[in-house]
Amino acid sequence: MTGKSLLLKVILLGDGGVGKSSLMNRYVTNKFDSQAFHTIGVEFLNRDLEVDGRFVTLQIWDTAGQERFKSLRTPFYRGADCCLLTFSVDDRQSFENLGNWQKEFVYYADVKDPGHFPFVVLGNKIDKLERQVTTEEAQAWCLENGNYPYLETSAKDDTNVAVAFEEAVRQVLAVEEQLEHCMLGNTIDLHSSSKSGSSCC
Numbered sequence: 001m002t003g004k005s006l007l008l009k010v011i012l013l014g015d016g017g018v019g020k021s022s023l024m025n026r027y028v029t030n031k032f033d034s035q036a037f038h039t040i041g042v043e044f045l046n047r048d049l050e051v052d053g054r055f056v057t058l059q060i061w062d063t064a065g066q067e068r069f070k071s072l073r074t075p076f077y078r079g080a081d082c083c084l085l086t087f088s089v090d091d092r093q094s095f096e097n098l099g100n101w102q103k104e105f106v107y108y109a110d111v112k113d114p115g116h117f118p119f120v121v122l123g124n125k126i127d128k129l130e131r132q133v134t135t136e137e138a139q140a141w142c143l144e145n146g147n148y149p150y151l152e153t154s155a156k157d158d159t160n161v162a163v164a165f166e167e168a169v170r171q172v173l174a175v176e177e178q179l180e181h182c183m184l185g186n187t188i189d190l191h192s193s194s195k196s197g198s199s200c201c
């Protein structure tokens with residue numbers, strides 16, 4: 001193993017019943033429960049992985065989507081490195097609520113620069129035959145709301161679950177690299193006699 005393992009906190013948000021707990025459990029324990037209970041508050045599980053040569057410990061925070069548990073989940077948003085906005089492709093309302101979840105996260109996590117925060121959107125339950133949201137609609141929402149990556153998953157069939165969490169890591173690493181690049185730019189600026197500003201951030 002080269003270098004230190006990076007601890008990243010990712011948080012799963014979305015309406016009750018879209019499959020957040022099922023995605024986390026599929027990814028970490030490779031199990032699926034067709035009779036899963038609603039989450040109360042938050043739970044988290046860790047999994048180590050390697051993405052593009054970087055060793056990462058992913059701390060996955062699974063939150064309660066039901067409105068009545070709002071005050072129990074929001075205190076845990078702070079410090080998240082990535083937010084997975086989740087809906088279910090067989091539940092139109094859960095898709096229409098994505099914007100509310102995004103706003104709730106930005107507010108309670110106190111995100112200073114929402115335009116550069118790594119969100120990833122997941123359309124879960126693609127094993128279901130009766131869809132209420134098309135792939136194209138979901139892609140269009142992602143494009144309009146911040147050009148977020150969109151992945152379609154099935155916790156039941158284990159479709160794209162690992163890919164989704166790896167994409168979350170890639171998004172965080174990309175933002176981190178951008179920041180490092182900017183800081184390097186600023187360091188050079190401080191020692192430079194020219195007054196030209198940094199080209200990023």
Ligand SMILES: Nc1nc2c(ncn2[C@@H]2O[C@H](COP(=O)(O)OP(=O)(O)OP(=O)(O)O)[C@@H](O)[C@H]2O)c(=O)[nH]1
Nearest residue numbers: 016017018019020021022034038039065154155156
């Ligand atoms: N067919 C199918 N069912 C799924 C899938 N993912 C989850 N489910 C089922 O959907 C129901 C709700 O799943 P949960 O994982 O508990 O949903 P949640 O988003 O954690 O819900 P809250 O904890 O209330 O916020 C359960 O009965 C799961 O078995 C999937 O990919 N396909």
Ligand SMILES: [Mg+2]
Nearest residue numbers: 020021038039
């Ligand atoms: Mg849950």
